[in-house]
Amino acid sequence: MATIKLFYDTRKPKKDGTYPLRLKLFHQKKARYIFLNLCFKPNEWIKEDNQVKSSFPNSTRVNVTIRKHLSDASLVLLENENILDDIDVDELQRMITIRLFGENKTIQKKEYFFVFTESIIKDLIRAKRIGSATSYKTTLNSFRAFLNEKDILLMKIDHKFLTDYETHCLNKGMKINAIGVYLRTLRAIINRAIDEDILLHTKYPFRKFSIKSEKTEKRAITREQLKKVLDLKLKKGTSHWHAKNYFTFMFNMRGMNFIDVAYLTMKNIQGDRLVYKRIKTGKIYNIKLTTKAQEIIKHYTNGKKTNSNEYVFPIMPKPIDNIEKERERYIDKRQYFNQYLKDIAEKCEIDVNLTSYVTRHTWASLAKFAGISHAIIGESLGHSDLKTTETYLANFGNDTLDDANEIIVS
Secondary structure, three states: OOEEEEEEOOOOOOOOOOEEEEEEEEEOOEEEEEEEEEEEOHHHEEOOOOEEOOOOOOHHHHHHHHHHHHHHHHHHHHHOOOOHHHOOHHHHHHHHHHHHHOOOOOOOHHHEHHHHHHHHHHHHHHOOOHHHHHHHHHHHHHHHHHOOOOOOEHHHOOHHHHHHHHHHHHHOOOOHHHHHHHHHHHHHHHHHHHHOOOOOHHHOOOOOOOOOOOOOOOOOOOHHHHHHHHHOOOOOOOHHHHHHHHHHHHHHOOOOOHHHHHOOEHHHEEOOEEEEEOOOOOOEEEEEOOHHHHHHHHHHHOOOOOOOOOEOOOOOOOOOOOHHHHHHHHHHHHHHHHHHHHHHHHHOOOOOOOOOOHHHHHHHHHHHHOOOOHHHHOOOOOHHHHHHHHHHHHOOOHHHHHHHHHHHHO
């Protein structure tokens, strides 16, 4: 038996603090939700009466609209009661949606792929998540090229669209993992559209589509190769000398990310510990400074005020208000750093691609061979596994992690 009722969905608030009102359809042991284009704050909604308070603007008209939606939806069930067993829940949801809003309801701009993605990018920039915004921009540009700059409705993105895009990219000579990055970003866009009631979850195109991936080039280096880098003698004060210092510091701090090193401030140094928020994830790290890390920091902090916002390392100039320009400046610095590391690898006569990512992977690799618990280091450092690894790390006390780090860097 099919049922329909009003459902004030308080599971996830919208940005303005309101929650959506939906119709909840239950049929053949499955539930579906129909968004009514109505959202209210908790203090505006009377749960017991399923209506807005009289103080709500145009409350009488709004409540009449709500009752009409419920009545029209119930009428669809009544009109089809003799054949309901032959109609699946998704088709019934479609029938009710058409009855409420019409077959040709007005399409909103945000229902278009390009427009919606651009709105996400703006949100990310406002949140100062420039790295993520850049990733979304790159993805959007790829799909713009695929679609010849012609925007499409999000609902038109289906399984065939995904396979056609994948084939298009392969024919252009793109690597499997690069295609996977764009497709995973698209999947995040689709999921957000569903969360914001812009797209029905029945239109989710990834249900039977698998995003392919290939094993990437090993980023970790051996302990012998690492020793050559750490022992390399360079002229003090040169760019390569500084780059080696940053590399050594990163390794000693559990494979710290270069962006976090670049923006490290004096207030992050708290006694013999380093306490900072990772820029990529927002996670707080509290790491004991190893003897070598303290030695490096001492060179750069002479004359600087403790507990200040001064940068520890001379990597980035003073920050500017334009966060996109600031991101560009950081990328330039990272490129220089990677070039210096490449030069260092040549000087050490080691045939490896020495980059800013190497310290993190090497730290994990050496930890594994040192017999450190897999619960601490994880099985690998791919993006998905990295998230799992950091979840494990969060469950251990600082003493345990400090001891593990001492074993690895010694």
